[in-house]
């Protein structure tokens with residue numbers, strides 16, 4: 001087996017952990033298991049608290065707080081395995097401790113409910129990445145899958161981005177409408193990421209990125225995480241080759257410094273043939289190595305690109321916001 005370690009910039013596993021009968025410990029209940037993360041040599045896993053379905057019982061903020069609690073319980077229960085990452089130095093500390101770094105994210109800026117004070121609240125709880133929208137338009141901006149997408153980023157959205165820049169939080173443009181995407185590119189001076197999106201040129205889905213968007217992210221120093229959801233990979237049967245095709249395309253278009261992984265494990269109802277969870281990362285890497293990618297390029301795709309971005313953005317300016 002090859003020796004490359006992985007940063008996976010997106011999974012939705014924590015939503016599944018609120019069910020008492022679900023265990024992350026072993027293969028089976030969830031795509032992402034501790035066993036699978038170890039076998040796949042995943043060094044850092046981003047865990048998203050997704051404000052996905054519109055919950056009729058809880059507000060978006062309360063939904064986020066419930067999921068953050070599920071993340072905290074997971075990190076506490078498996079403290080010998082996970083190391084929470086809130087600043088760049090935690091990446092090294094986690095590695096030294098031989099643990100899996102766990103970065104807490106929110107998917108769906110609906111959680112902020114239009115208030116900057118809620119951004120400070122979730123920052124103080126350890127959130128270091130926000131995917132600005134999920135499938136619905138919200139107070140921050142318009143989403144790729146919603147009906148009216150032409151209004152882009154709002155004034156509140158611009159305020160959120162500037163404050164995220166100041167705090168040292170990662171801005172994630174996956175799920176955004178095209179108009180909102182270009183507004184974010186203009187407003188954010190630090191690099192941005194698309195944590196789980198693919199190339200539209202290979203699979204023409206509204207959730208994927210066109211060539212100019214890919215180039216804009218990479219030119220700013222950002223990274224695109226390849227999403228494993230079959231409908232975003234290919235109109236035909238999706239397998240490990242389909243994942244590698246998107247890596248190849250983005251690396252060919254914008255350079256090898258702009259591509260990584262954002263599996264979307266546990267956020268999707270099916271996976272490509274040959275992929276059941278993080279335990280299959282080595283199979284994907286084997287395929288890249290067969291294509292004669294240099295070890296340095298493979299390192300960047302698996303780990304180095306997101307590592308560089310995290311080191312730059314996660315300044316760790318302290319708990320006071």
Ligand SMILES: [Zn+2]
Pocket residue numbers: 107175196267
């Ligand atoms: Zn998503």
